[in-house]
Amino acid sequence: MSTKATSIFSDPLVRAILRQVWEDSEPGPAGGHEEGGFILRDSGGNLRVERWPRGQQDSITVPAHRNCRISDQDIVATFHTHPNTGSDYLQEPSETDKRAVRNDPHMKGACYEGEFVISAQTIYRIEPTGQVSEIAQTKDYFAEE
Numbered sequence: 001m002s003t004k005a006t007s008i009f010s011d012p013l014v015r016a017i018l019r020q021v022w023e024d025s026e027p028g029p030a031g032g033h034e035e036g037g038f039i040l041r042d043s044g045g046n047l048r049v050e051r052w053p054r055g056q057q058d059s060i061t062v063p064a065h066r067n068c069r070i071s072d073q074d075i076v077a078t079f080h081t082h083p084n085t086g087s088d089y090l091q092e093p094s095e096t097d098k099r100a101v102r103n104d105p106h107m108k109g110a111c112y113e114g115e116f117v118i119s120a121q122t123i124y125r126i127e128p129t130g131q132v133s134e135i136a137q138t139k140d141y142f143a144e145e
């Protein structure tokens with residue numbers, strides 16, 4: 001993991017929002033729905049989060065994001081949740097998830113660090129190349145201040 005991704009991921013504001021997003025996706029055996037969003041950096045260098053419309057149980061639609069930007073702000077990362085822990089549901093990023101990041105020409109900005117996928121146990125990162133790594137244990141990450 002690059003230091004840039006670490007700093008985005010450990011930013012207190014980002015952490016607080018990801019915790020909220022995880023709770024909003026109603027994690028559990030089967031009743032949850034995916035939530036996701038863009039992590040943006042404004043011209044002053046500040047990070048902010050723009051959430052996507054609520055997803056389905058095992059999918060979510062990414063809003064348009066031409067040239068890896070939302071209005072005049074660079075997309076530095078994206079994220080979505082995998083809230084359902086039942087055996088019908090994949091915890092790790094799916095092939096579709098990986099392909100969506102790897103094959104998206106509008107997710108190739110110089111500042112884009114990849115997509116975080118939050119599951120009940122593990123938080124993964126899909127790099128722009130489509131490669132996946134485990135970057136944190138979910139409960140440890142949300143327990144940090």
Ligand SMILES: [Zn+2]
Binds near residue numbers: 081093
């Ligand atoms: Zn997914």
